[in-house]
Amino acid sequence: NAGVTQTPKFQVLKTGQSMTLQCAQDMNHNSMYWYRQDPGMGLRLIYYSASEGTTDKGEVPNGYNVSRLNKREFSLRLESAAPSQTSVYFCASSPSRGTGSYSPLHFGNGTRLTVT
C-alpha cells in the first residue's frame, strides 16, 4: 500500500520554464491537496479538490493550476516558473470531502523545487 506518491522528488527549473508535479493516492480518498512549505512559514494551501471533478483555490494559488484527473490523481502545474516558487511542495489526501479539517491528512514525501 503506497499511500500518497509524489513525483519528482527534486527539480531545478529556469525562470519561465513549465512543469507538472504529479500526485497519486491509492487509499480511495475523496479529497486531495497541494501545499507549499517555505522556511519560517507554516504549510500553505495552494489548491485543493474536495471531490473528484472539483477544484478550489487555497491561500496562495497565483502562478499555479491544478487538475483532478480522476479520484486517484491530482496534478499541480507551474506554467511559467518564478524564483518565488522555489519551495518544497507536498501533496496530501484525506477520506473526507472538503478542506481536510475533520480527517487526518496523508502526505506524500514532498518535491523540492528550485527555480533559478
Add this chain to the structure above:
Amino acid sequence: KNEVEQSPQNLTAQEGEFITINCSYSVGISALHWLQQHPGGGIVSLFMLSSGKKKHGRLIATINIQEKHSSLHITASHPRDSAVYICAVSNFGNEKLTFGTGTRLTIIP
C-alpha cells in the same frame, strides 16, 4: 485569519526526558491537528482532536478550548522522536487548516 503559535521553536533534551510542545491559537476552532515531520521531510499525522485528550503509545495530545491552547507530550523520549512537530487548526466558517511553523525537537542519546 487564525494565528497559530508554537513554543518552543527549538527543543533539545536527553533521552528519557518528558517533552512538552505547546500550540496556541487566536480564534475559536473546530479541530486541531498535530503532525510530525521527519528529518527526511515526510509528514505524518499524529492526532486530530476537538476536545479533551488523546493518547497513542508514548504520545499524548491535550486541548483546552477555553484557553485556545493545545499541548503535545512525549513520555520516555527517544532519539527516534527527533523531528519537527507541527500544529494545525481548522477554522470555524471556512474550515481550512492554518499551520504553525513547527517545533524542532532533538533528543540526544
